[in-house]
Structures are given as C-alpha cells and as structure tokens.
Amino acid sequence: MVIALPAHSEGNASAASNDSAIPSLKGKRIGITAIGTDHYWDLKAYQGAIDEVKRLGGTPIALDAGRNDNRQIAQIQTLIAQKPDAIIEQLGTASVLEPWLQKIRQANIPLFTIDTASPASLNDTTSDNFFIGEQLALKLVNDIHGEGNILVFNGFYGVPVCAIRYDQLKAVLKYYPKVHIIEPELRDVIPNTVQSAYAQVSQLLTKYPKGQIAAIWAAWDVPQVGATQAVDAAHRNEIKTYAVDGSPDVVSLVKDPKSSAAAVVAQQPALIGKTAVDNVARYLAGDRSLPPYTYVPSILVTKDNAAQLQQALGQIAAK
Structure with a gap:
C-alpha cells in the first residue's frame, strides 16, 4: 500500500505515477544487482523492482551479492557480459562501486540506481x-x-x-x-x-x-x-x-x-524499487526528460501515529 503523501521537494520527478501510462518492457531484459537483501528495506526494494519488471512484461536478471563487495563487482561484470537492455544497481559502498558503474555506461548499457548517488547513473530513485x-x-x-x-x-x-x-x-x-x-x-x-x-x-x-x-x-x-x-x-x-x-x-x-x-x-522501499523500473521503462521507450533523482516520500513514525501508520505502510491488514 502506498502512503498518500505529497512530495515535499519541487523540481524532481514525482514517485506517483499512473500505472497504465508506464511503457511496456515486453522483450526487454533488465539486470538488477543488490549488495544484499537481508534487511527489510533492501529486500522490499529489490523485490519491488523484480515484480515491476515482470508486471511490465520484461525479464529480470536479479542478483543478490549477500553483503559482499567483491561478489557484487563480479555480478556487475556478469551483467555487463550479458548485455541487458538496462541495469539497476541497489545500494553498496560508493567508492567501491563507482569504477564498475562507469564500466556499465562504457558498455553502452543504461544504468539506473536505487539509493546509490553516482555520476554514472541516469537516474537514482531514493528517498529525500x-x-x-x-x-x-x-x-x-x-x-x-x-x-x-x-x-x-x-x-x-x-x-x-x-x-x-x-x-x-x-x-x-x-x-x-x-x-x-x-x-x-x-x-x-x-x-x-x-x-x-x-x-x-x-x-x-x-x-x-x-x-x-x-x-x-x-x-x-x-x-x-x-x-x-x-x-x-x-x-x-x-x-x-x-x-x-x-x-x-x-x-x-x-x-x-x-x-x-x-x-x-x-521509507517506502517497494515503491522505490517499482519507481526505478518505471523510470527504466520510460527511458527505453524514448523518454529523455528524467531528472537525475526521483524522490519517493517518507514519513516520520512516532508514538502518536505508529498505530495508524502500520496500516498505511501495509505492515498490518486493514481492519
């Protein structure tokens, strides 16, 4: 379930999108590399991206590095060799990743990121x-x-x-x-x-x-x-x-x-993963208007609102 919150930052691509307006990924292969999925946020973002590639008719090539930098580098090399239509990279140590993110672009593969700010990325989907x-x-x-x-x-x-x-x-x-x-x-x-x-x-x-x-x-x-x-x-x-x-x-x-x-x-990790894939679909369909960052709204959970937000965040079933 998506929290109905307005984006608080202007001038950035909104995370809210009309699903019917997202271009198809039929016939497209999308590489997805994540540093790990042992944390709730990481798993939900990773799965959100995989699910959206499938929903749009594409084929995800999804790789989980298990919190190992060297393994993620090896997986990026594998993805480059497979020449997918685009690659989405999720989290990791920026200084370790950057040379390999550059290699993705040098291979003429569009690169998108989730929570990884990089000059090599065409668009980073993240929270503010x-x-x-x-x-x-x-x-x-x-x-x-x-x-x-x-x-x-x-x-x-x-x-x-x-x-x-x-x-x-x-x-x-x-x-x-x-x-x-x-x-x-x-x-x-x-x-x-x-x-x-x-x-x-x-x-x-x-x-x-x-x-x-x-x-x-x-x-x-x-x-x-x-x-x-x-x-x-x-x-x-x-x-x-x-x-x-x-x-x-x-x-x-x-x-x-x-x-x-x-x-x-x-944060809304599943929506972040989904939004990253939607941006890939737009780009592959010819849209070159994407900004460097897409911000997905987050919300402060406190003693006063936690019970209400458990349902809004999709963590408990609606009554």
Missing part, C-alpha cells in the same frame, strides 16, 4: 535523505529539549544515504550547542547488527549512569533494535532511540508505549 536526516534530528533534539548527550552509530559513512543522514544530524546539532555526541561514535556492523548494537549500548549504559545519556541515533533501523533492547533491559526510560527505514519490527517498537524507541522515519 536530506529531509529525512533533518526531520529525524529535529525530532530528537526537540524530544530531549535541546540538551543532553547522545550516542551515534556511524559505521557506514561510505554508503551515501547514511552519510547524508549523518551530515544532516551534525548540521542540526550545530544550532543546539547543549547537545553533544559522545565520542568515540559507535560502529554498526553487518552481520550480527542487533547483537553488536545491544552489546555496545549495554556497555555504555554501565559507563554512563542515569542522566548522562539522553538519546541514541542510527542511520538505519537495525542498530536501533539492539539499542532499544539494551535500553529497555536496563530500565533506562530516560533514553530515547531514533533511526531510519521503518521495518515492521521497529514500527512496532515505536508503537509500544513502554519501549524506548521514540521515532523512525519510514
């Missing part, structure tokens, strides 16, 4: 992560009344969307001088993200007694699960946790009045 980062940061500082120490997970700055969200947090905190990030910053990892976050936060809750930590921030929501579990287990209800993506388990945590999860910005 500048707005997401600002929105989440403002929610955090207002909840803690503009004062207090915060823990920050910053393990994937090489992923552009994570870097943007982190940079927006720092930009907001510049104007809240009584809010301080505890150093060193925490490192989120893959795999075992929840367990690692739980262990790191539990250790710091022992080091910093009640009143010395006000909030915990993460650029995506799997570390938020571990952080929330650690805070709740320690009965530190003065601490609130914040993150981005809106996985069903995290939205449920935010909904729970007893949980320390205060907010998560929910």
Whole structure:
C-alpha cells in the first residue's frame, strides 16, 4: 500500500505515477544487482523492482551479492557480459562501486540506481535523505529539549544515504550547542547488527549512569533494535532511540508505549524499487526528460501515529 503523501521537494520527478501510462518492457531484459537483501528495506526494494519488471512484461536478471563487495563487482561484470537492455544497481559502498558503474555506461548499457548517488547513473530513485536526516534530528533534539548527550552509530559513512543522514544530524546539532555526541561514535556492523548494537549500548549504559545519556541515533533501523533492547533491559526510560527505514519490527517498537524507541522515519522501499523500473521503462521507450533523482516520500513514525501508520505502510491488514 502506498502512503498518500505529497512530495515535499519541487523540481524532481514525482514517485506517483499512473500505472497504465508506464511503457511496456515486453522483450526487454533488465539486470538488477543488490549488495544484499537481508534487511527489510533492501529486500522490499529489490523485490519491488523484480515484480515491476515482470508486471511490465520484461525479464529480470536479479542478483543478490549477500553483503559482499567483491561478489557484487563480479555480478556487475556478469551483467555487463550479458548485455541487458538496462541495469539497476541497489545500494553498496560508493567508492567501491563507482569504477564498475562507469564500466556499465562504457558498455553502452543504461544504468539506473536505487539509493546509490553516482555520476554514472541516469537516474537514482531514493528517498529525500536530506529531509529525512533533518526531520529525524529535529525530532530528537526537540524530544530531549535541546540538551543532553547522545550516542551515534556511524559505521557506514561510505554508503551515501547514511552519510547524508549523518551530515544532516551534525548540521542540526550545530544550532543546539547543549547537545553533544559522545565520542568515540559507535560502529554498526553487518552481520550480527542487533547483537553488536545491544552489546555496545549495554556497555555504555554501565559507563554512563542515569542522566548522562539522553538519546541514541542510527542511520538505519537495525542498530536501533539492539539499542532499544539494551535500553529497555536496563530500565533506562530516560533514553530515547531514533533511526531510519521503518521495518515492521521497529514500527512496532515505536508503537509500544513502554519501549524506548521514540521515532523512525519510514521509507517506502517497494515503491522505490517499482519507481526505478518505471523510470527504466520510460527511458527505453524514448523518454529523455528524467531528472537525475526521483524522490519517493517518507514519513516520520512516532508514538502518536505508529498505530495508524502500520496500516498505511501495509505492515498490518486493514481492519
């Protein structure tokens, strides 16, 4: 189900589209390469792209790299050799990917991306992560009344969307001088993200007694699960946790009045994947008016609206 939200940024291609107006992909082969699908967001975006290629009559060549950079590079090489009509690349480490994204273009294969900003990409379908980062940061500082120490997970700055969200947090905190990030910053990892976050936060809750930590921030929501579990287990209800993506388990945590999860910005990953394919279809049909970025709306989930948004996000059945 798609959230009925207007795009807040003008001058960008809207994610809302009339399905009947999308050109057919009959006879077209579309390569899809993803760095991984173990996270809810990644899987939904990946599956959304595959499903839309099929719906439009095309053939998806879908490859999941299992969170291995070298494997994704090998898969990109495989796709280039197969010469599909277009390639869609989803997430990954920008510095590692960029030379290989350039090779896709050098092979005269149209390249589209999902959450990967690259000069080689004809169009990147994503959420407006500048707005997401600002929105989440403002929610955090207002909840803690503009004062207090915060823990920050910053393990994937090489992923552009994570870097943007982190940079927006720092930009907001510049104007809240009584809010301080505890150093060193925490490192989120893959795999075992929840367990690692739980262990790191539990250790710091022992080091910093009640009143010395006000909030915990993460650029995506799997570390938020571990952080929330650690805070709740320690009965530190003065601490609130914040993150981005809106996985069903995290939205449920935010909904729970007893949980320390205060907010998560929910994206629409299936719609992002679908929209990327729709842009490919338009391009292959001759449309050269696509902008560099297509932004799909996101929404801030809080204690006040989580129950309502579970249904709007398609995470629970309509009553």
